[in-house]
Amino acid sequence: MIQKPKIKTNRALFSxxxxxKYPGxxxxxxDTTILGRSHRAKQPKNFIEYSIxxxxxxxxxxxxxxxAIVPASDTGAFELAMWNLLGSRPIDVFAWESFGKGWVTDIINQLNLSNVNKIEAEYGFLPDLSKANPKNDIVFTLNGTTSGVKVPDLxxxxxxxxxxxxxxATSGLFAQxxxxxxxxxxxxxxxxxxxGEAQHGMIILSPRAIDRINTYNPDWPMPKIFRIKKSGKVDESIFTGSTINxxxxxxxxxxxxxxxxxKKSGGLKKLIEIANSNLDIISQWVEKNNWISFLAQDKETISNTxxxxxxxxxxxxxxDLDTAALSKDIQKILEEEQIGYDIGAYRDAPPGLRIWVGATVEPQDVSILLEWIEWAYFSIIQKQ
Ligand SMILES: Cc1ncc(COP(=O)(O)O)c(C=O)c1O
Incomplete structure (x- = not known):
């Protein structure tokens, strides 16, 4: 019988x-000095520009x-991008988990675009990226949050x-x-x-993307929340702290x-290092335990977030095990013990665990969490 671990996680946050939040x-x-001010006033606008x-x-x-900062979180930012930019040439859309598949649905069923090549894969796999046609627009997810499968490179x-x-790129940037x-x-x-907090989206545009916005007018109505043009050109003020709403x-x-x-912690390099070392801890543990494995089938594609x-x-x-029930029972135990919250697989994904190990999660907590998962697993199966 495996011993119940004695040490608890410092923070049980793995959603x-x-x-x-970052440690500390x-x-x-x-800095709350601008609260209660108009976001269009000089000082708050400068503060927003500072964040940009x-x-x-x-x-x-x-x-x-x-x-630019745009409304409605990553979904808002990505929809805004699709609504403003797509439709002028054929599209290759790559999807391999819930969020990417959501973009496929929106392109085909909401924007009603017809010249679309869907290149999809099941949970755990990447689709055939070599199908990307450089003449087409290419839509994809950097890190499939619900399958833990990332694109290994670009x-x-x-x-x-x-x-x-x-x-x-919402679950990959600052870690990859x-x-x-x-x-x-x-x-x-x-x-x-x-x-950070939800509900604010970030959009990063290359000069070619800005050129497309300036020269292409989609033939569908543009909700105010997606309107980033003024007199037919991109409204440049959104890049210096103005916002749509x-x-x-x-x-x-x-x-x-x-x-x-x-920035103080060492910038992008350090953030990537933390996420990588968190993943290393899990990889070594998975290697030792043949009762658990990554959903990602190719090592190169395993997400570090x-x-x-x-x-x-x-x-x-x-x-024989009922893996869905087992995974739920483990989550329940870890929550009750205040060791790890929100580590269940996404609702549309195959049953299992999903552990967030991006840069705000400390390696020591990852190690402790794994000990507890192991203990919970054996406690449950030995009772069956
Ligand atoms: C890959 C991916 N895309 C989109 C979203 C939706 O993000 P938001 O809730 O910020 O709109 C998520 C959220 O988990 C995600 O992981």
Missing amino acids: SGPCA WDINNL NLTAELLELPKDYKV NWIDNNREGLTLCD NVDWSKLDVTTFSWQKVLG TPSLMCVADYVSALEWA SVCLEFASKSPDGD
């Missing part, structure tokens, strides 16, 4: 969004890439492409290196790798504090 986060440390500039600095964006994107790339020359439109939200200045203050923490694991259908003693 894949909203994700854990304290609401009293937020710090984002660009930390992500090491090329100087000619532009960043080398499959042609440097001389004619179409644009639209990348939903990206070659910006391959990305034209990139979106994310604050509550993922930096542990009112942002939460409290959330901006929180985002700035996360960005400053990231949303790590998805599945249980073997037989116990080490050869008994």
Whole structure:
């Protein structure tokens, strides 16, 4: 019988969004001087612009890439991108889990675009990225949060492409290196790798994406919430702190504090290192335990933020297991013990566990969590 671990996690926060705040986060440390002011006044607008500039600095964006804050989290940012940019040429859309499949549905059933190549794969796999046609627009997810499968690199994107790339990068940015020359439109939200608050979307545009916005007018009506053009051209003021509608200045203050923490901690390199070492801890543990495995089938594609694991259908003693029930029971025990919250697989994904290990999660907590998962697993199966 395996011993119940004695040490508890320092923080039991492993949700894949909203994700854990950075270590040492304290609401009293937020710069709240602009609360209660108009977001269009000089000082608050400068503060918003500061958050945009710090984002660009930390992500090491090329100087000619532009960043804006838009409504409605990553979903808002990605929808805004699709509504403003798609429709002028054929589309290759790659999907391998819930969020990517959602973009496929929107392109085909909401925007009603017909010249669309769907290139899909089941949970655990990546679709055939070599099918990307450089003449087409390419839509994809950087890190499939619900399957724990990421694109290992962006080398499959042609440097001389004619179409644009639209990348939903919300659970990968600040944890994974990206070659910006391959990305034209990139979106994310604050509550993922930096542990900020939800409901604000970020959009990063390459010069070619801005050129498309300036020269292409989709033939569908544009809801106000997606309108980023003024007199037919992109409204440049969104890149310097103006917003389409009112942002939460409290959330901006929180985002700035996360960005400053990231910068002080060693910047992008350090954030990536933390996520990688968290994944290493899990990889070594999975290697030792043949009753659990990554949902991602190819090692190169295993996410270093949303790590998805599945249980073997037989116990080490050869008994059949109901893996969905087992996974639920483990989650319940870990929650009751206050060791790990929100580690269940996403509702549309195969049953199992999903552990967020982005840069705000401390390696020591990951190690402790795994000991408890092991203990919970054996406690449950030995009772059966
Ligand atoms: C890959 C991906 N895309 C989109 C979303 C939706 O993000 P938001 O809730 O910020 O709109 C998520 C959320 O988990 C996600 O992981």
